[in-house]
Amino acid sequence: MTQSLEINELTKTYGAVHALDKVSLSVAPGERVALLGHNGAGKSTLMKIILGLIPHDTGTVTVTGTTPGSVAARGATAYLPENVAFHPALTGLEQIRHYLRLRGERTDHAMDLLARVGLADAAKRRIGTYSKGMRQRVGLAQALIGKPRLLVLDEPTSGLDPVSRRDFYALLDGLAAEGAAILLSSHALTEVEARTDRLVILSAGVVVTQGALSDLRRQADLPVTVHVTARSGGKERLAEALPQGRMNGTGVNLRCAQSDKMATLARVSELGPLVTDIDVQPPSLEDIYSHFSRRDGQ
Amino acid sequence: MKRILATAATEFRIALRNRWVTIAVAMMALFAMVLSAAGSAPTGALGADRLSVTVASLTSLAVYLVPLVALLMSFDGVAGEVERGTLPLLLTYPVTRGEVLIGKLLAHLCVLTLAVGVGYAIAAVAAVAVDARAVQGVPALWRLLWSSVLLGAAFLCLGYALSSLSRRPAGAAGLAIGLWLIMIVLYDLGLLAALVADGGGWFTTQVFPWLLLANPADAFRLFNLAASEATAAAAGIGGAANAVPAWQALASVVIWPALALALAIAAFRKVTP
Numbered sequence: 001m002t003q004s005l006e007i008n009e010l011t012k013t014y015g016a017v018h019a020l021d022k023v024s025l026s027v028a029p030g031e032r033v034a035l036l037g038h039n040g041a042g043k044s045t046l047m048k049i050i051l052g053l054i055p056h057d058t059g060t061v062t063v064t065g066t067t068p069g070s071v072a073a074r075g076a077t078a079y080l081p082e083n084v085a086f087h088p089a090l091t092g093l094e095q096i097r098h099y100l101r102l103r104g105e106r107t108d109h110a111m112d113l114l115a116r117v118g119l120a121d122a123a124k125r126r127i128g129t130y131s132k133g134m135r136q137r138v139g140l141a142q143a144l145i146g147k148p149r150l151l152v153l154d155e156p157t158s159g160l161d162p163v164s165r166r167d168f169y170a171l172l173d174g175l176a177a178e179g180a181a182i183l184l185s186s187h188a189l190t191e192v193e194a195r196t197d198r199l200v201i202l203s204a205g206v207v208v209t210q211g212a213l214s215d216l217r218r219q220a221d222l223p224v225t226v227h228v229t230a231r232s233g234g235k236e237r238l239a240e241a242l243p244q245g246r247m248n249g250t251g252v253n254l255r256c257a258q259s260d261k262m263a264t265l266a267r268v269s270e271l272g273p274l275v276t277d278i279d280v281q282p283p284s285l286e287d288i289y290s291h292f293s294r295r296d297g298q
Numbered sequence: 299m300k301r302i303l304a305t306a307a308t309e310f311r312i313a314l315r316n317r318w319v320t321i322a323v324a325m326m327a328l329f330a331m332v333l334s335a336a337g338s339a340p341t342g343a344l345g346a347d348r349l350s351v352t353v354a355s356l357t358s359l360a361v362y363l364v365p366l367v368a369l370l371m372s373f374d375g376v377a378g379e380v381e382r383g384t385l386p387l388l389l390t391y392p393v394t395r396g397e398v399l400i401g402k403l404l405a406h407l408c409v410l411t412l413a414v415g416v417g418y419a420i421a422a423v424a425a426v427a428v429d430a431r432a433v434q435g436v437p438a439l440w441r442l443l444w445s446s447v448l449l450g451a452a453f454l455c456l457g458y459a460l461s462s463l464s465r466r467p468a469g470a471a472g473l474a475i476g477l478w479l480i481m482i483v484l485y486d487l488g489l490l491a492a493l494v495a496d497g498g499g500w501f502t503t504q505v506f507p508w509l510l511l512a513n514p515a516d517a518f519r520l521f522n523l524a525a526s527e528a529t530a531a532a533a534g535i536g537g538a539a540n541a542v543p544a545w546q547a548l549a550s551v552v553i554w555p556a557l558a559l560a561l562a563i564a565a566f567r568k569v570t571p
Binding site for chain 2: 048049052053054074075077078079080081083084085086087089090094098099101102103105139142235
């Protein structure tokens, strides 16, 4: 199957700084891919190259089979920039109508687009009076114009409240189901985990890993935390029985590798009446993310 | 073409909301009224009809005012989009940079045409009201109108070029004022000084006419005064009208907007969003 977006060994330097170093990734039609990374990891640069806004040094980028920035590529691609902005003197409706005309679409469903992002009531107010979240929704409405085959969304949920975020991801699911490829960036792994098919972690311009969340979890192989709660008054004896653990308020904390998990639990259960409860905590999404996105030397 | 018109319609709406339409029309109307009132004295002595004299005065006014209004409207054209952060999104749409600029140009030209149209109409009505022969001056007024629009187009495009080069509205505003001072005020002063120093020599006969044609504002003035019977009513550099044939002045007035537009598009292409 032809990919909607195909990037091979892409390199971009600003002077001596490697903004992107041999980045390769692809997004298939209907696939939702999240691009994760710190500020300055190269997410926005990568997106601007995909959109043809800035040139790259070496490597190849193909957008729906054509060159980024070509008329065909621009016609097939929608973009939502980080902190999207519009002319404050226009109303939301006028702005969307303008974008519809630029894409050669009929303007009479501008109101439907705004209603889809929950802006029907504010459509006739000037954008200058909108909140950040409302501007973000105008940005989202314009990205929905004309059934794009590739959506490039730079931190699309910044400024949205939790309910709007859920609505936003529901919209994306619908678009992906219709065959649109989606590349979105985010700071937060917790937010994108359940809503994307694949994660790409970018650190200092390098793709450090990519795959589904379960793959990443396996690759990272971070220790599991087991919290053992002691019977009242038996904390000291428990600590003696589990010398590798660390005492805390109500009992003992153990950290063990995934592969040692069952053995550790068996040892704890042998302690019988000393223990009143066991809590097993898998590594959090934030732990996995910082494991991969750690910068060199840190 | 559809995309150009869409851009033009949106830009005109913005100009309307930003009060640019009101400001430009009010400014031209006010100056035209003042000129009509002040220009009533010298008519009889010249023997020309009242409107032709008014056209000569309006020409001198337009040389200053039209480039100024054009630069004020256009300096924000690209730099404003960069500063607001609206440019990256716009450039991911299937619209070329040339189309964006031509769309803006059309909208701003509409505003300018409206402003000079209203201003000149007021002057014409005032002239005809007091002098029935003034109707003879209508062709001169019409010529002034369309050549003013061409002059405005040249300076609008120069404004976009400066806007693209500076990328910040404050910087672009400074450059625009600087350009106006140099091309409209200092250029003529410099030419006059050179003429006086040269005393009718090689510079006056060979170089001077070309220098007049090289500046769209001077070419505009020459074209209107050369074509008008009221040349005698004009002062200063305008007295040189006979040094250059009218068709050459017209060619300069027509070529400049095209040249400036090409320059503006080239400068806009260099802007990285």
